[in-house]
Structure formats: C-alpha cells, structure tokens
Amino acid sequence: MDDSEPRAEGPPPEAFAGLFRVAEVTVDDGQLRYYGEPLVSGERLERRLWPVFRDRGYEVRLTNEPRRDPLTGVETGGRRYVLVATPRSTGIDGIPWTNLLFAALTVLSTLVAGSRWYGADLSDPTNLLAGWPFALAVLSVLGVHELGHYALSRYHGVDASLPYFIPLPNVIGTMGAVIRMRGRMPDRKSLFDIGVAGPLAGLVATCVVTVVGLYLDPVPEPAIPITFNYPPLVQILADLTGQPLTYSGGEVVNPVVFAGWVGMFVTFLNLIPVGQLDGGHLVRAMVGKRHETVGALVPAALFGLAAYLYYVREAAFNAVFLWVLWGVFTLGFAYAGPATPIYEDGLDAKRTALGIVTFGLGALCFTPVPFELVMP
Structure with missing residues (x-):
C-alpha cells in the first residue's frame, strides 16, 4: 500500500533535511521505502541516517531501482533512488x-x-x-x-x-x-x-x-x-x-x-x-x-x-x-x-x-x- 507518511515509528521525512529530498513514501509489509534524491554522497548519507533509523528500530540502505508506472508496474525507463528501511531484530522470532x-x-x-x-x-x-x-x-x-x-x-x-x-x-x-x-x-x-x-x-x-x-x-x-x-x-x-x-x-x-x-x-x-x-x-x-x-x-x-x-x-x-x-x-x-x-x-x-x-x-x-x- 502507498502512504503519504511512514508509519508512526518510522523517521519523518523532515529528519532527512539537507541529506535526502523525499518525494514519496510507501509502506509494504513493515518495510519503509523513501523515494527521492540524495543531496550528499551515498556513503555519507548512510553514515548520517543510520543512527536515526536504528533508534527507531530499522536497518537502512540506499539503493536505486527502475522507474515503474504506478498503475501497471511496467518499467518506464531510468532509475530512482530509494532509502529502504527494514525492521531490525536481534532476538529469536518464534520457533526456528x-x-x-x-x-x-x-x-x-x-x-x-x-x-x-x-x-x-x-x-x-x-x-x-x-x-x-x-x-x-x-x-x-x-x-x-x-x-x-x-x-x-x-x-x-x-x-x-x-x-x-x-x-x-x-x-x-x-x-x-x-x-x-x-x-x-x-x-x-x-x-x-x-x-x-x-x-x-x-x-x-x-x-x-x-x-x-x-x-x-x-x-x-x-x-x-x-x-x-x-x-x-x-x-x-x-x-x-x-x-x-x-x-x-x-x-x-x-x-x-x-x-x-x-x-x-x-x-x-x-x-x-x-x-x-x-x-x-x-x-x-x-x-x-x-x-x-x-x-x-x-x-x-x-x-x-x-x-x-x-x-x-x-x-x-x-x-x-x-x-x-x-x-x-x-x-x-x-x-x-x-x-x-x-x-x-x-x-x-x-x-x-x-x-x-x-x-x-x-x-x-x-x-x-x-x-x-x-x-x-
């Protein structure tokens, strides 16, 4: 599903000011995806944002993926940057x-x-x-x-x-x-x-x-x-x-x-x-x-x-x-x-x-x- 804002425990886009310009936010099966444009190098961006996401219980990575039509899902050419935040856990979830x-x-x-x-x-x-x-x-x-x-x-x-x-x-x-x-x-x-x-x-x-x-x-x-x-x-x-x-x-x-x-x-x-x-x-x-x-x-x-x-x-x-x-x-x-x-x-x-x-x-x-x- 698509949301204009991440779920409550996710960092708001304002937390990325001067680092990453957020254009769209989606939430899918607990994973947060912030689409936009990095304003600094990828290495510096991850270094600055990693503790922000970690404090909220997420691991974050900067990646890029093909642009797709929002209705059909067909690739439209080019790529776009996305910050992918995945819930982190250091415990055992259920019986392994x-x-x-x-x-x-x-x-x-x-x-x-x-x-x-x-x-x-x-x-x-x-x-x-x-x-x-x-x-x-x-x-x-x-x-x-x-x-x-x-x-x-x-x-x-x-x-x-x-x-x-x-x-x-x-x-x-x-x-x-x-x-x-x-x-x-x-x-x-x-x-x-x-x-x-x-x-x-x-x-x-x-x-x-x-x-x-x-x-x-x-x-x-x-x-x-x-x-x-x-x-x-x-x-x-x-x-x-x-x-x-x-x-x-x-x-x-x-x-x-x-x-x-x-x-x-x-x-x-x-x-x-x-x-x-x-x-x-x-x-x-x-x-x-x-x-x-x-x-x-x-x-x-x-x-x-x-x-x-x-x-x-x-x-x-x-x-x-x-x-x-x-x-x-x-x-x-x-x-x-x-x-x-x-x-x-x-x-x-x-x-x-x-x-x-x-x-x-x-x-x-x-x-x-x-x-x-x-x-x-």
Missing part, C-alpha cells in the same frame, strides 16, 4: 523450525559417518548409535564456532540468525554450519569482534575435542578410502599430552581426534583473508579499505600453492584440485567483498594484536595436503 530440521538431519548424517569410522555394521539400524562420539564432537566444534559469531552479534546489536547445520552424506556427514548476518555492521570494532569470535571459540572447542580423542582408545582402521594428514596443532597437542597419533597392529586414533581435525580444517578455511570469510572480516576491520590489496593476493597465493604441489611436490591430484577450487572460490569472495561497516574508526592496539594471534593460530591448522584418496 528450519534450523531445528537441518540440525536433526545433520545429527543423522554425522551419526552415519561416525558409525563408518567405528566400523559398525549399518545393516542393523541400532548400530547407528555407535557413531555418537564422533557426531557429538563434530557438531560441537562446528556449533561452538557459529555460536561465537551469534553471541557477539547479539552483543553488538547486529541482526543474525541462529546456526544452520548443513547435512551431507560424506566422510564427516556435514558441510559445516553457517549463520546469516542480516544487519549492518556499526563499525570496524564490531566487525572485528563478530569475525574473531567464531574462530577463537571454535578453536577452544577443537582443542578440547582433540585432547579428549587422544585419550580415548584407538579403533581398527576403517574401510574408508581416504587418509588425513595432521596439521601442526594436532602434533602440538599430541606432544603436550604424551599421546600417540599412530598405532601398530592395524589400529588408528579414535575418530574423535578426526573430529578435531575437522575443526582445524574449517578454522583454517574460514580464516583465509578474503571476502565474507572470517579472515576477510578481520582484515577489513584491521586495515580498512586496504583490504582489497590483500583480497587480490589470496587467489594468486592459492593457485601458486596448487602449482607448487603439482610441479614440485608431485602431490596427489586431490590436493592440487582442492586449492585450485578454493582459488576459484576466493576469486568470487574477493569480488563480492567483505561486510562494510557504517563508521570507519580504526581498531585499538589490543584488537589488532588479537587479530595477528588469530591468524597465527589459523596457520597452525594448515597442512598443504590435508587428505589423500587411497586408490585400490
């Missing part, structure tokens, strides 16, 4: 059925994967529960990572969804977990805090899971055609606990250790410093708009790693393909760019130091050839 459904499916898929690692005979459905230690460990490291992001999003008043777990019938039973960031980042400090919380929280959970797994009994080597190489952090934890990573007699470490490996692999990938990955958020917060230089170098570095593995190390094809694939992914991430904060105030020294430490911890989760396919 989609999140719960995906979580239940991921529990099932990780139980199947875990049962295979423990060598259970799945022709008997009751043996599915044999995989519960692995499933619990994997879901813990992934869930804690995403809940770290969610908790800091709530702290900074940024609208974010609960975690979505992604089930997948592979050797770990999942493609990971994600949250949707629906709100704007107020400043570089909040962008950094939200970005760093996931990797650090996830690494704590990963280290706990790995240490627990090292103390659990080894299992017979499963009939799964894949082997995993340990990153330095696993080696460090094994040395600190005095527990072995290899066994004789056809046994291997408990699959819970492999769940820790999953957490470390996910942490490293998330800390690649480009785009909407956690590492991209950290670099954007730490160096500001100079992040574009870093983002441009990342795909080249990954393609270079793939070339090194192929020509120098003569590594297996799967390792070369993995980093070529991530090189392509990061090209897309770099093009999309990271989240853009409203205010560009720099970070304090403590956060900058924490960011450097976080990238250092991520490096300990890296191994050039994470896994190898075992050919029959």
Whole structure:
C-alpha cells in the first residue's frame, strides 16, 4: 500500500533535511521505502541516517531501482533512488523450525559417518548409535564456532540468525554450519569482534575435542578410502599430552581426534583473508579499505600453492584440485567483498594484536595436503 507518511515509528521525512529530498513514501509489509534524491554522497548519507533509523528500530540502505508506472508496474525507463528501511531484530522470532530440521538431519548424517569410522555394521539400524562420539564432537566444534559469531552479534546489536547445520552424506556427514548476518555492521570494532569470535571459540572447542580423542582408545582402521594428514596443532597437542597419533597392529586414533581435525580444517578455511570469510572480516576491520590489496593476493597465493604441489611436490591430484577450487572460490569472495561497516574508526592496539594471534593460530591448522584418496 502507498502512504503519504511512514508509519508512526518510522523517521519523518523532515529528519532527512539537507541529506535526502523525499518525494514519496510507501509502506509494504513493515518495510519503509523513501523515494527521492540524495543531496550528499551515498556513503555519507548512510553514515548520517543510520543512527536515526536504528533508534527507531530499522536497518537502512540506499539503493536505486527502475522507474515503474504506478498503475501497471511496467518499467518506464531510468532509475530512482530509494532509502529502504527494514525492521531490525536481534532476538529469536518464534520457533526456528528450519534450523531445528537441518540440525536433526545433520545429527543423522554425522551419526552415519561416525558409525563408518567405528566400523559398525549399518545393516542393523541400532548400530547407528555407535557413531555418537564422533557426531557429538563434530557438531560441537562446528556449533561452538557459529555460536561465537551469534553471541557477539547479539552483543553488538547486529541482526543474525541462529546456526544452520548443513547435512551431507560424506566422510564427516556435514558441510559445516553457517549463520546469516542480516544487519549492518556499526563499525570496524564490531566487525572485528563478530569475525574473531567464531574462530577463537571454535578453536577452544577443537582443542578440547582433540585432547579428549587422544585419550580415548584407538579403533581398527576403517574401510574408508581416504587418509588425513595432521596439521601442526594436532602434533602440538599430541606432544603436550604424551599421546600417540599412530598405532601398530592395524589400529588408528579414535575418530574423535578426526573430529578435531575437522575443526582445524574449517578454522583454517574460514580464516583465509578474503571476502565474507572470517579472515576477510578481520582484515577489513584491521586495515580498512586496504583490504582489497590483500583480497587480490589470496587467489594468486592459492593457485601458486596448487602449482607448487603439482610441479614440485608431485602431490596427489586431490590436493592440487582442492586449492585450485578454493582459488576459484576466493576469486568470487574477493569480488563480492567483505561486510562494510557504517563508521570507519580504526581498531585499538589490543584488537589488532588479537587479530595477528588469530591468524597465527589459523596457520597452525594448515597442512598443504590435508587428505589423500587411497586408490585400490
């Protein structure tokens, strides 16, 4: 429907004086749309109006859209500017059925994967529960990572969804977990805090899971055609606990250790410093708009790693393909760019130091050839 004025809790057009000349206001399903002409740059406009809308409970963005005939809706040529104000919410609206459904499916898929690692005979459905230690460990490291992001999003008043777990019938039973960031980042400090919380929280959970797994009994080597190489952090934890990573007699470490490996692999990938990955958020917060230089170098570095593995190390094809694939992914991430904060105030020294430490911890989760396919 069309209204001459926004609903009562929306900012009146007079609040935009000298910033945006309002010609028309519409209200559609709670979303306010102010059509008109900006009188200042888009960046300055959003920076000035963001707190005005936020105080009224809205997120605002400046965009433009095709001009349309008001009666037929047919495009008439040209474009017009519009301030789109969407109600913001940092709470949980009702029961998150989609999140719960995906979580239940991921529990099932990780139980199947875990049962295979423990060598259970799945022709008997009751043996599915044999995989519960692995499933619990994997879901813990992934869930804690995403809940770290969610908790800091709530702290900074940024609208974010609960975690979505992604089930997948592979050797770990999942493609990971994600949250949707629906709100704007107020400043570089909040962008950094939200970005760093996931990797650090996830690494704590990963280290706990790995240490627990090292103390659990080894299992017979499963009939799964894949082997995993340990990153330095696993080696460090094994040395600190005095527990072995290899066994004789056809046994291997408990699959819970492999769940820790999953957490470390996910942490490293998330800390690649480009785009909407956690590492991209950290670099954007730490160096500001100079992040574009870093983002441009990342795909080249990954393609270079793939070339090194192929020509120098003569590594297996799967390792070369993995980093070529991530090189392509990061090209897309770099093009999309990271989240853009409203205010560009720099970070304090403590956060900058924490960011450097976080990238250092991520490096300990890296191994050039994470896994190898075992050919029959």
